[in-house]
Amino acid sequence: MTAFGSSYDLDKLLEERAQLAAQVELLVRTEQQLYRSQNELDVQLLRLRALARFSIDLGGEPSSDDVLVRAANLLGEGFAIDWVGALRILPETRAVELVATQTGAHPCTATGLPAEAWQWLTALTEAQLLTASRGAAAAGARGCVETLLGAGAVRWTTSWQIGAVPLHHAGNGCRGALLLASWRPRPVPVRDGGVAEQHLPVLQLLGQHVDHAIGAATLNRSLRERSSQLAHSLASLERAQQALVEARKMEAIGRLAGGVAHDFNNLLTVVLGCAEEILAELPSAAPLRSSARSIVEAGRRAAQITQQLLALGRRQARRPVALDLGRAAGESMAVLSRLLTSQIRLSVVADPQPAVVEVDPAQLEQVLLNLVVNARDAMPDGGQLTVRTRGAAPADLTGRAQHLDPARFAVLEVRDTGVGMDEATRTRIFEPFFTTKASKQHAGLGLAVVYGVVMQNGGDIAVRSRPGVGTTFLVLLPLASSNGASSNGAASNGPGRR
DSSP, rough: OOHHHHHHHHHHHHHHHHHHHHHHHHHHHHHHHHHHHHHHHHHHHHHHHHHHEEEEEEEOOOOOOHHHHHHHHHHHSSSOEEEEEEEEEEETEEEEEEEEETTEEEEEEOOOHHHHHHHHTOOOOEEEEEEEEHOOOOOOHHHHHHHHHOGGGGOTTTEEEEEEEESSOSTTOOEEEEEEEEOOOOSSSSGOOOOOOOGHHHHHHHHHHHHHHHHHHHHHHHHHHHHHHHHHHHHHHHEEEEEEHHHHHHHHHHHHHHHHHHHHHHHHHHHHHHHHHHHHHSOTTTTTTHHHHHHHHHHHHHHHHHHHHHHHTTTTTOOOOOHHHHHHHHHHHHHGGGOOOOTTTEEEEEEESOOOOEOOOHHHOOOOOOOOHHHHHHTTEEEEEEEEEOOOOGGGOOOGGGOOOGEEEEEEEEOOOOOOOOHHHHHHTTSSSSOOTTTTTTOHHHHEEEEEHHHHHTOEEEEEEETTEEEEEEEEEEEEOOHHHHHHHTTTOOOGGO
């Protein structure tokens, strides 16, 4: 009994020992599996934290390229792999633009992609992990990487991997993709790097974040552009409204002045006629002859003022002809230069291409006279006065003239290097009776007359001036039609030949 009992106890102990060894082995395998799982969870947690940091770092208003650069850098930091690239797919040219790598921006456009590479890229709809065993898709992915980096730069191994993350937006309205490529042999454990199947959800989530960030960047850029356009439109509308108010004010004042001048001119005609008749009847030695002559001279000066007021009110008789603007300005300046002091240098520059305008020669001379006198008074210590004629350019059309066609106008430019004007003065210079000069010397009608004459002849006028820099008047005059130009012979009826 004792021997039998001892043998039985020994067998039982051996069996229990074997069971205990199996349990220990199971615990070891479980511990190893838990360790690997914990390791994988740690890596996933690190990458999720990196993803969260990516979203936080996208504060402000990044561009779509900035978003792609950050995404490439994030993948390069979070996955120990050989290469990361952010792509923009250009369907119009069947090319791929390499926008960024894990080292930052790396602009490069790759054309001539293999057919399988293009088909694989355009068919990419979700995150993928490709290896050499994946057939045609793997061949397309490999061909895409080789085209981007150059076939000689890649040494493929039997264990290479390519991770692909599709992007519905990559900026400029194009689709895109994030690529992760590994072609060196590496251990299997996740802690040593590489992309595993369990990482695909993280990659897919990253792709969604990139899409949202690019969409927000595109929307922000569009909103900024629209806001800028709206601000520009509002500023243009405000300037147009201000110009309209000024034009209506000038129109009202001009009509009032023109009406008064018209009635006064009729009365003045009677006064001058009677005075001249009395002067003609009086003997040369009559005491009242000097008084009659003074009445006639004063009446003629008053007639000149009424002509200015009529021009302001656009009620002056107008006799337009076709004339060469450059030649007419040159002939007028030959006479008007006598109004300038010896300290003022005068230059008259005519465009080699003749500009034939349709304007009243007398009114053109009136415009030049007032502008030259204004420039002279702005340069009491001397300076440079330049009178130039040329064709109109789009930059000349400002304010009310923005809607005009520059091809239908010529420009009479009068520029001085005088004292200039501030903005407050510049906005009022065409107002009748407004002047910065001594009121006893000037009535403030010169530039108002210029404005009225130019408007009456279908043109426009702009002023550019800054204090201490000088002033430039740009007078736009309509070009004569071909019929009008040809019917006027040599087109030389300048103001100096009236």
